[in-house]
Amino acid sequence: MIDNKNLKDKTLGDALRSQGISRRSFLKFCAATASMMALPPSMIPAIAEALEKAKKPSVIWLSFQECTGCTESLTRAHTATIENLIFDSISLDYHHTLQAASGEAAEEARTEAMKENWGEYLLVVDGSIPTKDMGYSTIAGMSNLDMFLETAAGAAAIISVGTCAAFGGIPHAYPNPTGAYSVYDIIKKYGDQKVDGVTSATITNASNGRVSDKPIITVPGCPPIPVVITGVLTHYLTFGSIPELDHLGRPKAFYGSSIHDRCYRRPFYDKGLFAETFDDEGAKKGWCLYKLGCKGPTTYNACATTKWNNGTSFPIESGHPCLGCSEPDFWDGGGFYKALSIPTIDIASASIYAAAGAAAAGVAIGALNKKKKQSAISDHSKTTIDDLEKQ
């Protein structure tokens, strides 16, 4: 029988071979992985080489003020075989919802995983962290804040899964009764404080436990697209490093383009063809949903290409505007059915005169959209039944 140490030291290539998986199957796995990580197919040989040597990382998953939608999304990822292989390739040592252990045994699993993999484990967080009254959310008598800081101290990197962990999400929405913070804001506020408790008691070398030094990857969405979650985990598993991130800590491979720029309805926008109501001719012909409140122009995510439900479609393809759920404060960003801004010029006519100035016009409209969004946030405007019954 193979002991645990040997099992831990096995590479992914070893693990797959021991399961009787052929090289051809492994290449198929790599092709699907490249697609999942939004990497070009030319990277398949490099992925195959890296995955051959990849070691099984320990993952600790903490759930705080959340609805479990992110875990639901992940466990319903459609690439079942591939996800199984990936989950066989990581050691998910702690996850409230998925683990069999409960009570003290569960908490022991977390501290043991931390002790054995100090400085090397991945910490995945879903949910925001309350700061107004620690009693709002506790696990095994420990406040979310204490558990997060203690666990983050020994992590190699932190992955904030879902908009609640990434930006505060719905708990952080006005009036934010629990004083909810995102992972990033918690680290900014508390990252330099001394971490007591289990960490200092069980970890002999806590000198590298400065939480504020930890790289953070944010994977927002309400919930995030399943393959985006697994894509980020797989990137770390494959290359042992974090992917390239944007200014909000989001992997550029998935959040590098706006929904608007990758939307198949974009040509209708450019021609000035909009659905005005949900049942008019424009809606039936699949025209742009901008005037019905689509937040695609200010939202960065992979929905338009990766899509949902086994690649079936995404909200806009189903005839509904994008809500902007992967952006900060989307819940306070104005009514879901209120247009970001209605262009005051005829876009189609303007484009005849100013083809060369299209980029500038786009920037100007984009700036107007952002201003409108900020203004809506400060006004806390609400969606009313009138919005839904647009004339």
Place this chain on the structure above:
Amino acid sequence: MSGSSIEQFNIQGSNDLTWNVMPLLHQIKHALQNLLENNVSEIIDLRSIPLAPGEEDRLLEILGEGEVSAQLNALGLSDVTETQYTGVWLVTHHNDENEIISRHIEITYIPEILLSQKEDISLAYDRLAISLDEK
């Protein structure tokens, strides 16, 4: 939504080639030229392109089916088909629930996934040798 509405919603419902179909066909043409002149293969991941409803079907309809069609059973089924344009292959990987997990257009002499792999041949040799020894 009525049936006619769905039909209208299908952007590639007409014979006109719009948006992504025509540029993709041009990309495939250039890739074929590159294969012929420089022996360089290319793979296009259809999942990375924001295809409108109907566009993928239209593209595949235009590419059609050629002389070779193969099915693999490796972590779920995979369909490998040479299109009517020799050297242009459609490779569709399914998981074990028969859901599509990736779909590539490969412009190459033969997709790598069809080739027997050295590691698998080595294992096959060992297995056969053991089997013969037992007899």
